[in-house]
Amino acid sequence: MSHQPRPDLLRLDLQLCFTLHAASRAFGGVYRRVLRETELTYPQYLAMLVLWEHGEMPVKKLGEYLRLDSGTLSPLLKRMQTAGLVQRERSAQDERSVTVRLTAEGEALREKAQDIPLKVGEASGLDMEEMVDLRTRLQRLTATLDAALAEEADGA
Amino acid sequence: MSHQPRPDLLRLDLQLCFTLHAASRAFGGVYRRVLRETELTYPQYLAMLVLWEHGEMPVKKLGEYLRLDSGTLSPLLKRMQTAGLVQRERSAQDERSVTVRLTAEGEALREKAQDIPLKVGEASGLDMEEMVDLRTRLQRLTATLDAALAEEADGA
DNA sequence: TACCCTTTAGTTGTGCACAACTTAATTGTG
DNA sequence: CACAATTAAGTTGTGCACAACTAAAGGGTA
Numbered sequence: 001m002s003h004q005p006r007p008d009l010l011r012l013d014l015q016l017c018f019t020l021h022a023a024s025r026a027f028g029g030v031y032r033r034v035l036r037e038t039e040l041t042y043p044q045y046l047a048m049l050v051l052w053e054h055g056e057m058p059v060k061k062l063g064e065y066l067r068l069d070s071g072t073l074s075p076l077l078k079r080m081q082t083a084g085l086v087q088r089e090r091s092a093q094d095e096r097s098v099t100v101r102l103t104a105e106g107e108a109l110r111e112k113a114q115d116i117p118l119k120v121g122e123a124s125g126l127d128m129e130e131m132v133d134l135r136t137r138l139q140r141l142t143a144t145l146d147a148a149l150a151e152e153a154d155g156a
Numbered sequence: 157m158s159h160q161p162r163p164d165l166l167r168l169d170l171q172l173c174f175t176l177h178a179a180s181r182a183f184g185g186v187y188r189r190v191l192r193e194t195e196l197t198y199p200q201y202l203a204m205l206v207l208w209e210h211g212e213m214p215v216k217k218l219g220e221y222l223r224l225d226s227g228t229l230s231p232l233l234k235r236m237q238t239a240g241l242v243q244r245e246r247s248a249q250d251e252r253s254v255t256v257r258l259t260a261e262g263e264a265l266r267e268k269a270q271d272i273p274l275k276v277g278e279a280s281g282l283d284m285e286e287m288v289d290l291r292t293r294l295q296r297l298t299a300t301l302d303a304a305l306a307e308e309a310d311g312a
Numbered sequence: 313t314a315c316c317c318t319t320t321a322g323t324t325g326t327g328c329a330c331a332a333c334t335t336a337a338t339t340g341t342g
Numbered sequence: 343c344a345c346a347a348t349t350a351a352g353t354t355g356t357g358c359a360c361a362a363c364t365a366a367a368g369g370g371t372a
Contacts, residue, residue: 010273013273013276015291016290017276020176020179020183022223022298023176023180023294023295023298024177024179024180026301027301028359029305041328043328043329046173049170049174060351067178067181068328068329068330070350070352071354072328072330073351074352075352079327094337095338095350096336097349097350098350098352117170118169121166121169123301123304124172124301125297126172126297131168131169135168135171135175137286137290138178139175139179141281142175142178142182144280144281144282145179145182145185146185148278148281149186149189181330185330197358214320215322216319216320225360226321227322227359227360227361229321229322230321230322231322231357232358250320250368251366252320252321253319253320254321313372314371314372316369316370317368317369317371318367318368318370319367319368319369320365320368321364321366322364323362324363326359326361327358327360328357329358330355331355332355333352333354333355335350335351335352336351336352337349337350337351338348338349338350339346339348340345340348341344342343342345
């Protein structure tokens with residue numbers, strides 16, 4: 001139980017939330033540069049990664065992977081469709097659902113994107129062990145924060 | 157030198173960038189809820205923290221603290237001015253510069269915001285040591301990523 | 313002094329995140 | 343079966359991030 005209200009904690013927390021914010025944007029900057037030739041934005045690239053790995057799926061499921069709702073995904077997918085990367089089709093089984101599918105062009109982009117993670121990995125200056133460790137901590141942190149949010153949503 | 161192009165590394169990197177993105181948004185969600193009664197957004201809160209701690213300063217300097225440019229800060233400060241939290245004034249010494257100053261209302265908000273870091277710290281489930289460690293790693297990561305970006309900007 | 317170059321804010325346009333809402337289809341229950 | 347509740351996707355509106363640009367002021371040098 002190390003949550004005593006020490007004044008130190010207050011400033012440190014400030015700096016953690018801020019550094020997390022800053023680190024995320026710094027990563028975004030690197031991806032933006034590396035992704036330039038693919039014409040993809042960073043969030044679009046994340047969506048492509050999911051589709052490359054898992055194949056076609058409903059918007060709903062894609063949102064679960066990406067932790068995004070339809071308010072973000074619908075316009076994003078519309079832009080990706082305009083760019084010719086994906087195709088959307090109402091499911092026959094469930095007319096509410098829309099299946100997102102890679103086009104041939106979207107599938108082909110996989111080749112061009114092959115070396116992106118390596119480039120970004122090099123820019124991060126982290127070795128494998130550090131990456132795994134940081135990833136694990138962040139996943140745990142996200143889960144805890146989400147749980148705290150959900151809990152308070154129920155309580156209130 | 158542990159940057160061999162192992163296939164493992166590629167997937168891990170994917171997950172690091174994504175988890176960072178997700179963690180940042182999860183933090184945003186917690187702040188959004190905790191900040192609700194202050195009428196501040198998360199980025200506005202960060203700006204207030206800088207002003208509470210360091211007092212009035214030019215937009216330029218605030219941007220250095222927050223790692224943001226005028227394209228983001230100008231409209232953000234305009235909204236904060238409309239909300240009555242800050243005041244902007246052209247510098248007499250250098251007519252290009254604009255000084256951002258807290259209003260009495262902005263200064264007063266400090267009281268209401270006093271317990272926010274503690275609430276968020278609790279929601280994060282981290283103890284002090286973990287926070288410091290994570291913060292340090294993220295600051296180092298951000299610095300490395302920024303350096304890689306700046307380097308390539310010069311090179312190209 | 314005249315000119316160029318830099319610096320500081322601000323504006324415009326695009327895309328993402330998210331809350332609140334709408335629409336349409338499905339499910340559950342009396 | 344009828345009808346309320348739920349679910350999936352989309353729409354609308356607000357705010358942030360960032361690139362590209364403009365406007366205006368300052369600084370340096372021929």
